Amino acid sequence: DSGVTQTPKHLITATGQRVTLRCSPRSGDLSVYWYQQSLDQGLQFLIQYYNGEERAKGNILERFSAQQFPDLHSELNLSSLELGDSALYFCASSVAGGAPTEAFFGQGTRLTVV
Amino acid sequence: EDKVVQSPLSLVVHEGDTVTLNCSYEVTNFRSLLWYKQEKKAPTFLFMLTSSGIEKKSGRLSSILDKKELFSILNITATQTGDSAIYLCAVVGWGKLQFGAGTQVVVTP
Numbered sequence: 001d002s003g004v005t006q007t008p009k010h011l012i013t014a015t016g017q018r019v020t021l022r023c024s025p026r027s028g029d030l031s032v033y034w035y036q037q038s039l040d041q042g043l044q045f046l047i048q049y050y051n052g053e054e055r056a057k058g059n060i061l062e063r064f065s066a067q068q069f070p071d072l073h074s075e076l077n078l079s080s081l082e083l084g085d086s087a088l089y090f091c092a093s094s095v096a097g098g099a100p101t102e103a104f105f106g107q108g109t110r111l112t113v114v
Numbered sequence: 115e116d117k118v119v120q121s122p123l124s125l126v127v128h129e130g131d132t133v134t135l136n137c138s139y140e141v142t143n144f145r146s147l148l149w150y151k152q153e154k155k156a157p158t159f160l161f162m163l164t165s166s167g168i169e170k171k172s173g174r175l176s177s178i179l180d181k182k183e184l185f186s187i188l189n190i191t192a193t194q195t196g197d198s199a200i201y202l203c204a205v206v207g208w209g210k211l212q213f214g215a216g217t218q219v220v221v222t223p
Contacts, residue, residue: 002156002158033211035213041215042202042213042214042215042216043157043202043204043213043216044213045210045211045212048210048211056208056210058210058212088155090156090157092211094211101146101162101206102148102159102162103148103159103204103211104159105150105157106156107155108155108156
């Protein structure tokens, strides 16, 4: 168990809908990273938050947004969902924002858009 | 643009063989290189490398970083079927953790 908690584990929703994925980082970790992993692609970096502020942005669509709350948990909001958004969404956390440190992953949320 | 490239994409070996996985990178503000093993779900951490030429070892796995030539290798000796997985390389730049596409390793009995 990495100590990173993601909910829900599975999500099935229709196209056009909106969902929220939740991540609780390991105790003491200030950074949260969000990744998307689909069948034909590797881990795609979406966005990173550090201590409540956006730190880095990757290939995140405008339909997606995220935030990190004062208690350091993070939520990834996906709206106007399309079939192609079906993927495994991982959250990872680490202690620091940019210094060398390993990141630990949650078990992921599998999103299926039908 | 930052890049992390892993090779090969996949390989199949027999139990007992040795495998060598490669990871090359071009990342601004390089901080460290990480190796992960992904089986069914979440990637699990293997190594973090920050200095050139210093080998990290854990059982049958070892890894080394070359910051001049911008690559790392991950070796697995005396492979077992339990080593079958996707091995991911990730590079930490300032504020960003970027992954390669991974190498799928299949170890057959």
